[in-house]
Amino acid sequence: MADVLAFESVNVFYGPLQALKNVSLTVAEGETVALIGANGAGKSTLLMSIFGQPRIASGEIRYRGEPISHKSTHFIAANGIAQAPEGRRIFADMTVEENMQMGTIAIGNRHQKEDLERMYALFPRLLERRKQRAMTLSGGEQQMLAIARALMSRPSLLLLDEPSLGLAPIVVKQIFTILRELTAQGMTLFLVEQNARHALKLADRGYVMVNGEIRLSGSGAELLNNEEVRSAYLGGG
Numbered sequence: 001m002a003d004v005l006a007f008e009s010v011n012v013f014y015g016p017l018q019a020l021k022n023v024s025l026t027v028a029e030g031e032t033v034a035l036i037g038a039n040g041a042g043k044s045t046l047l048m049s050i051f052g053q054p055r056i057a058s059g060e061i062r063y064r065g066e067p068i069s070h071k072s073t074h075f076i077a078a079n080g081i082a083q084a085p086e087g088r089r090i091f092a093d094m095t096v097e098e099n100m101q102m103g104t105i106a107i108g109n110r111h112q113k114e115d116l117e118r119m120y121a122l123f124p125r126l127l128e129r130r131k132q133r134a135m136t137l138s139g140g141e142q143q144m145l146a147i148a149r150a151l152m153s154r155p156s157l158l159l160l161d162e163p164s165l166g167l168a169p170i171v172v173k174q175i176f177t178i179l180r181e182l183t184a185q186g187m188t189l190f191l192v193e194q195n196a197r198h199a200l201k202l203a204d205r206g207y208v209m210v211n212g213e214i215r216l217s218g219s220g221a222e223l224l225n226n227e228e229v230r231s232a233y234l235g236g237g
């Protein structure tokens, strides 16, 4: 399968601090790939660099073979990459449905009705809450809304930054069940997670980032069984 996303020897600096060191990775069409690592490893930086902030110092980021490191954020969003951000930056004063409608702006609202129905089928909870203001949703519901909003742009690559952050274990399970459904539908997913167990169980392949470098890579199952991963990210369990 062709690569949807590829990092080729990417270096990123914040002043004197090198946040990404010679990072190479790929995400193929239809694949689910997880990037795991501790706080401060550089995971968010890597995701943000796809949208050009921060700019990369050297190397290249390709989307479907095309270099994108000098494209605008708008170009990238309009061409099929969507992100459900960490911290669930939803529009607090808008209703659930209005938030989802905002997600179609990048593609010009063409399939809004059909897509809303698709999202409500995937997230029945959001259907129940559709007229409710987003700020009144629970953390898990806000995360669902952030994912649904990203999906409303019909992305061909969905990026997720810590979808389990701050959620109760049962809610994390619900979110991952939905992600599993998405991958079964053929969505290409690139997921950044501290919750290594859930992420690696879901993923076809994974990468482990340490101090801005890719330390390990392999299938989800290989990494789940790797000694270093087990002791550092799976609580030895």
Ligand code: ATP
Pocket (backbone or CB within 6 Å): 014, 017, 019, 037, 038, 039, 040, 041, 042, 043, 044, 045, 046, 194
């Ligand atoms: P977390 O899981 O805690 O979000 P992370 O793996 O996503 O961590 P990053 O947020 O990418 O890590 O940070 C990587 C390193 O770059 C950290 O040392 C961080 O302090 C530093 N860093 C991140 N953003 C900036 C910035 N805007 N200016 C300076 N340094 C930054």
